Amino acid sequence: MSVAVETFGFFMAALGLLMLGVTLPNSYWRVSTVHGNVITTNTIYENLWYSCATDSLGVSNCWEFPSMLALSGYVQACRALMITAILLGFLGLFLGMVGLRCTKVGGTEPSRKAKLAATAGALHMLAGLCGMVAISWYAANITQDFFNPLYAGTKYELGPALYLGWSASLLSILGGICLCSNCCCQPREDPTTRAQLPYKASTAVMPPAASDEGDSSFGKYGKNAYV
Secondary structure (H helix, E strand, C coil): CCHHHHHHHHHHHHHHHHHHHHHCCCCCCEEEEECCCCCCCEEEEECCCEEEEEECCCCEEEEECCCCCCCCHHHHHHHHHHHHHHHHHHHHHHHHHHHCCCCCCCCCCHHHHHHHHHHHHHHHHHHHHHHHHHHHHHHHHHHHHHCCCCCCCCCCEECHHHHHHHHHHHHHHHHHHHHHHHHHCCCCCCHHHCCCCCCCCCCCCCCCCCCHHHHHHHHHHCHHHCC
């Protein structure tokens, strides 16, 4: 694999991490518009931390969720998954900077850099997977409530933050794949670069071979012929 592909994967994963960081505090995870006359029309939007309402005059009022234990289970799980994704992404970003072959941080040994780059790629893929699960889970609950005719609460639609999060997770996964491929495609050692040892002819002296005459005489007279 070329250094350009490895570097491209690193920056792709870094961009995915940045977009995940923007997605988490974004206010528009789900949006609902209540239509009425000019005075009563308002927009309600929420994220994982608070809920806001904006009237037709542009006045916004926000309030944080009062208790974490009072929240739905999927909201708590999405919080944990998004925070885990960002932490894994930061760790992968650090290891990726050390493992890039175009940098001299942490030494220049190719095998060591390949292992660090592969580890960074695996962390970025896990980060993207955590973000993808969190956002898809949140979106699934929105669509389930929206199409449920028996649901009496406020029906929301998918907010722009979810599309941003899906894109960020995909970038993190693709960037991690590019970094992981470095471990399988690292350059092999060129045999022409190995040190050539000087050839030295052997100086061992072969012992003289026994003559046929001695062997034949020994076989002719035997041991009892000598006194």
